[in-house]
């Protein structure tokens with residue numbers, strides 16, 4: 001048997017409320033973790049830790065569960081740095097900018113797209129992300145969406161079919177025809193590579209009726225639904241997500257009282273993506289309102305070349321604390337256990353016995369430093385399935 005003892009942990013975030021200080025983070029001081037067969041086998045006081053085959057002393061550093069980034073768009077080519085620069089001098093962000101990336105992605109080879117995904121997943125890993133969801137959505141043809149998902153599937157099991165990202169230019173005069181394509185031949189080609197189906201439900205993209213049609217078609221093919229909604233303005237997407245019992249509805253920047261009530265009364269996770277508001281200089285979602293209403297909240301990067309070209313979950317945590325009035329504990333929980341809930345995963349995002357041994361050693365005495373020291377590389381080591389990766 002190959003067991004590993006991680007010891008010398010100054011502060012352990014277990015996200016297991018039954019242990020440690022009794023808070024949702026389940027904090028333990030002077031702790032140890034035993035890993036066996038890639039899973040957490042024991043957590044507790046370092047002085048009571050059982051023996052293991054090998055041991056690794058983290059020297060008083062903090063250890064947290066690996067981040068679960070439940071929303072990214074990593075299958076793309078090119079970048080939109082010029083668009084970002086223009087935006088910073090006053091050009092507003094619109095959904096139409098996505099088409100710029102569609103042209104570049106269609107022109108790229110499979111090898112170029114796969115290399116780009118691997119590069120970004122590596123970048124995420126070095127910043128502490130151990131589970132990532134990846135969407136298609138920059139191909140928007142049957143062949144380009146299917147190859148996007150086949151490439152994403154090489155990097156993660158959390159793949160999402162987002163053929164309904166925007167209506168591509170060749171269907172500009174026939175959006176109903178494009179919905180038929182998405183729900184027909186494109187879904188047929190993509191379903192084998194996808195776990196999830198998603199729609200950008202927003203003015204300039206798809207309306208609620210189109211979203212409902214596409215989500216139902218995906219569900220009929222075994223894909224569970226999630227939704228982009230209420231990013232650029234108020235809309236019906238959040239209530240639709242709650243009505244359909246989707247795992248998550250993402251963005252949630254413009255919410256009515258009815259939207260918040262619907263979220264609070266549902267099992268749907270509200271995923272907040274503050275990298276978008278940062279990068280588009282837009283008002284942040286009101287996280288405090290959602291948390292105080294009892295909604296489940298996740299934080300994710302939305303890493304994509306247009307509206308949020310950051311892969312950094314620590315940045316998202318810092319923004320959530322500074323700009324969205326989440327506490328550091330709420331933000332870390334949302335970036336780990338919240339992301340896992342948004343992906344309907346019980347095996348990641350926490351370090352209770354039996355969980356995947358996906359954990360991050362911070363070069364800091366406390367998780368508080370994630371928000372307290374923004375922009376500083378605090379990731380000392382990342383374990384995935386109990387194996388050190390850095």
Ligand SMILES: [Zn+2]
Pocket residue numbers: 071072073228302
């Ligand atoms: Zn997105």
